Amino acid sequence: MTTRTVFGACPHDCPDTCAMQVTVENERVIKVQGRADHPNTHGALCTKVSRYPERTYHADRLLHPLKRVSKKTEAPAFVQVSWAEAIADIAARLKAIRDPQAIQPYSYAGTMGLIQGEAMAGRLWNALGAARLDRTICASAGGAGLAATYGHKLGMHTRHFAGARLIVIWGSNSIASNLHFWTYANQAKRDGAKLICIDPRKTETADKCHQHIAVLPGTDGALALGLMHELIAHDWLDRDYIAGHVDGWDELRDKALAWPPERVAATCGITVDEVRGLARDYATTTPAAIRMNYGLQRVRGGGNAVRLIALLPCLTGAWRHESGGVLLSASGWNAPFKKADLERPDLLAGRQPRMVNMSTIGDALLAPASPEFGPRIEALVVYNSNPVAVAPESPKVVAGFQREDLFTVVLEHFMTDTADLADYVLPATTQLEHLDVHTSYGHTDVLMNQPAVAPLGEAKTNTQIFRELAAAMGLTDPAFSDSDEQLAAQAFTADIDMGLLRTQGWLPLPIPEAPFAEGGFRTPNGRAQAAGADYVPNYESAQASPELAARFPLAMISPPARNFLNSSFVNVKSLRDIEGEPLIEMHADDAAARSLADGVLVAAFNDRGRYVARLKVSKRARPGVVNGLGVWWRKLGVEGSNVNEVTHQRLTDMGNAPTFYDCLVQVEAA
Ligand SMILES: Nc1nc2c(c(=O)[nH]1)N[C@H]1C(S)=C(S)[C@@H](COP(=O)(O)OP(=O)(O)OC[C@H]3O[C@@H](n4cnc5c(=O)[nH]c(N)nc54)[C@H](O)[C@@H]3O)O[C@H]1N2
Ligand SMILES: Nc1nc2c(c(=O)[nH]1)N[C@H]1C(S)=C(S)[C@@H](COP(=O)(O)OP(=O)(O)OC[C@H]3O[C@@H](n4cnc5c(=O)[nH]c(N)nc54)[C@H](O)[C@@H]3O)O[C@H]1N2
Numbered sequence: 001m002t003t004r005t006v007f008g009a010c011p012h013d014c015p016d017t018c019a020m021q022v023t024v025e026n027e028r029v030i031k032v033q034g035r036a037d038h039p040n041t042h043g044a045l046c047t048k049v050s051r052y053p054e055r056t057y058h059a060d061r062l063l064h065p066l067k068r069v070s071k072k073t074e075a076p077a078f079v080q081v082s083w084a085e086a087i088a089d090i091a092a093r094l095k096a097i098r099d100p101q102a103i104q105p106y107s108y109a110g111t112m113g114l115i116q117g118e119a120m121a122g123r124l125w126n127a128l129g130a131a132r133l134d135r136t137i138c139a140s141a142g143g144a145g146l147a148a149t150y151g152h153k154l155g156m157h158t159r160h161f162a163g164a165r166l167i168v169i170w171g172s173n174s175i176a177s178n179l180h181f182w183t184y185a186n187q188a189k190r191d192g193a194k195l196i197c198i199d200p201r202k203t204e205t206a207d208k209c210h211q212h213i214a215v216l217p218g219t220d221g222a223l224a225l226g227l228m229h230e231l232i233a234h235d236w237l238d239r240d241y242i243a244g245h246v247d248g249w250d251e252l253r254d255k256a257l258a259w260p261p262e263r264v265a266a267t268c269g270i271t272v273d274e275v276r277g278l279a280r281d282y283a284t285t286t287p288a289a290i291r292m293n294y295g296l297q298r299v300r301g302g303g304n305a306v307r308l309i310a311l312l313p314c315l316t317g318a319w320r321h322e323s324g325g326v327l328l329s330a331s332g333w334n335a336p337f338k339k340a341d342l343e344r345p346d347l348l349a350g351r352q353p354r355m356v357n358m359s360t361i362g363d364a365l366l367a368p369a370s371p372e373f374g375p376r377i378e379a380l381v382v383y384n385s386n387p388v389a390v391a392p393e394s395p396k397v398v399a400g401f402q403r404e405d406l407f408t409v410v411l412e413h414f415m416t417d418t419a420d421l422a423d424y425v426l427p428a429t430t431q432l433e434h435l436d437v438h439t440s441y442g443h444t445d446v447l448m449n450q451p452a453v454a455p456l457g458e459a460k461t462n463t464q465i466f467r468e469l470a471a472a473m474g475l476t477d478p479a480f481s482d483s484d485e486q487l488a489a490q491a492f493t494a495d496i497d498m499g500l501l502r503t504q505g506w507l508p509l510p511i512p513e514a515p516f517a518e519g520g521f522r523t524p525n526g527r528a529q530a531a532g533a534d535y536v537p538n539y540e541s542a543q544a545s546p547e548l549a550a551r552f553p554l555a556m557i558s559p560p561a562r563n564f565l566n567s568s569f570v571n572v573k574s575l576r577d578i579e580g581e582p583l584i585e586m587h588a589d590d591a592a593a594r595s596l597a598d599g600v601l602v603a604a605f606n607d608r609g610r611y612v613a614r615l616k617v618s619k620r621a622r623p624g625v626v627n628g629l630g631v632w633w634r635k636l637g638v639e640g641s642n643v644n645e646v647t648h649q650r651l652t653d654m655g656n657a658p659t660f661y662d663c664l665v666q667v668e669a670a
């Protein structure tokens with residue numbers, strides 16, 4: 001028996017980006033563990049990723065190229081074909097499309113790897129002049145909000161939360177989705193810090209905090225303005241910090257003065273004491289740290305909410321301390337990443353293909369050719385994403401994918417809802433089978449993932465599939481000859497010692513400990529920008545659309561399930577068994593008003609669609625809000641539906657992002 005260990009990196013879309021140690025026995029991975037010597041990972045992986053071998057060796061793993069033989073509206077049927085046939089046919093079909101802008105790539109963060117992500121893919125799309133994709137589905141509202149305020153996506157060090165005396169966990173179920181941050185928060189708690197959770201849902205994280213404030217979805221901006229009102233009323237402002245490092249405070253102060261605690265409480269659906277108490281705690285505890293997460297920006301006013309919250313530590317001067325401030329994303333610190341060297345926008349040679357927003361893919365696939373939109377989408381190449389499950393308003397997404405005249409290629413590990421609607425399904429390698437390099441949006445280290453075993457079956461890396469497609473389409477630029485090793489060597493500036501990264505598996509970036517203690521934001525003038533930030537109510541709220549609210553009185557949010565990662569892992573039985581089945585959590589009062597008993601099948605519906613799930617009458621739901629934990633595969637759900645049946649495609653105030661949690665429904669027995 002031969003046993004070896006290989007250094008890896010968790011590829012998933014998560015702030016933690018863990019350093020992994022992979023144990024291989026007789027050329028089979030038997031175990032993945034968190035590396036004990038990586039500070040942020042501290043020896044522990046989450047439950048889902050510790051099942052990575054089960055996912056990789058899953059009986060349903062795609063191991064051969066498949067070609068569709070059924071109609072798109074019929075039950076999916078495929079036959080196995082050779083790689084040669086698949087590549088030749090796909091290349092011919094793509095080449096036959098006259099306007100390359102009718103070819104639409106669709107990808108997201110199924111792997112966060114810089115190589116298996118957009119490196120070779122970007123080169124192919126740029127050389128062809130294919131349509132571009134606006135990758136907005138997760139974080140672009142908050143990202144735009146942070147950038148407008150600080151000049152970039154920057155925040156505190158995760159590890160410094162351990163030294164805070166107050167931690168506000170705002171729009172984040174850290175125990176489920178950011179476990180390694182929680183370790184630091186827990187350390188602070190043991191040392192006497194107070195933890196407050198702001199979330200419409202009483203999550204497992206809220207259970208472990210000293211206080212839970214259950215705001216209505218999409219009202220965080222109003223709460224932030226209310227806190228500012230109290231900072232002003234009690235003279236809890238750090239005037240020197242504001243004078244030295246903030247632009248636009250006068251304008252913002254006038255807005256905040258219009259939000260006394262009574263108005264905030266009524267808007268957010270909380271008590272006046274909760275508003276006042278939170279303001280007092282935040283203003284009078286040092287150091288005070290805020291962990292925001294993307295949950296609160298999936299609403300119409302998401303970008304502005306992030307702006308307002310990001311301004312709070314500028315008003316109290318919390319940034320003066322390394323354990324004070326705010327963290328939403330730290331990805332802006334990753335300066336050594338040379339994106340353009342990997343993706344090669346120069347291959348566009350001056351062309352500016354149209355940009356399609358991934359969050360409105362349903363509308364885009366159904367759009368006819370027009371002067372504004374350009375050509376109808378004729379081909380779609382999907383990799384690292386499962387849009388039929390995760391994109392909003394899935395009735396339209398499904399209808400788009402069902403177009404018989406659409407040529408769809410899906411690179412996947414599994415027969416997902418999206419792969420079911422493909423013309424070709426191409427088997428891709430997993431993180432255990434390919435090389436990659438990673439940055440993180442939670443911590444600031446870079447990591448390298450070494451392949452642990454050879455590709456399973458006939459699986460190929462994303463990069464190899466795109467190389468072969470480029471060759472078959474007659475593209476001869478040397479950019480298509482780079483190996484994965486060569487791509488990895490191009491990924492970072494000379495600040496990264498690639499030799500050390502290769503042997504050690506991870507490297508820290510030199511980042512200031514208390515980055516804004518003396519201002520120095522990354523805006524043009526170095527000052528945080530407050531002008532223009534304001535509360536924006538949800539599209540679907542009693543405030544903005546009372547008629548809609550009368551017909552569909554319940555707000556529905558669909559936050560991540562702890563044992564899935566978006567729609568990944570839903571097909572891993574041991575994890576699905578923990579989640580049970582698709583659930584809609586509802587408060588007892590709302591259930592009683594509808595004569596619904598715990599455990600019955602219910603439908604959450606609105607004008608867009610109908611999602612069927614098991615009702616769970618639960619203290620995790622506040623009155624007026626139902627929680628549909630996401631994101632189930634439609635075909636593993638009830639009646640082939642998932643929660644995105646009811647979400648809509650309207651976009652956020654900033655960043656053109658989806659508004660998954662800005663959604664009204666009614667619920668009835670199914
Ligand atoms: N286990 C697990 N981990 C994950 C993921 C997963 O699917 N499963 N997803 C990964 C991804 S893609 C991302 S982007 C990250 C971050 O992903 P996020 O989606 O930010 O995930 P969470 O931190 O779970 O938190 C969102 C929290 O925000 C709450 N929320 C919803 N609407 C509002 C609102 O209007 N205001 C406030 N204050 N709170 C609201 C939800 O109830 C939920 O508890 O996590 C990653 N980690
Ligand atoms: N209602 C609702 N919808 C949501 C959300 C929500 O909270 N509520 N969350 C949203 C968020 S935050 C996000 S980030 C998106 C995420 O949406 P996606 O980025 O689509 O994420 P996943 O659902 O995890 O699907 C990723 C797919 O990539 C595949 N994959 C992984 N690695 C590789 C690889 O190396 N090669 C190839 N070819 N394929 C690979 C996986 O098998 C998986 O099927 O979903 C969004 N949708």
Ligand SMILES: [Mo]
Pocket residue numbers: 013137138139294
């Ligand atoms: Mo995400």
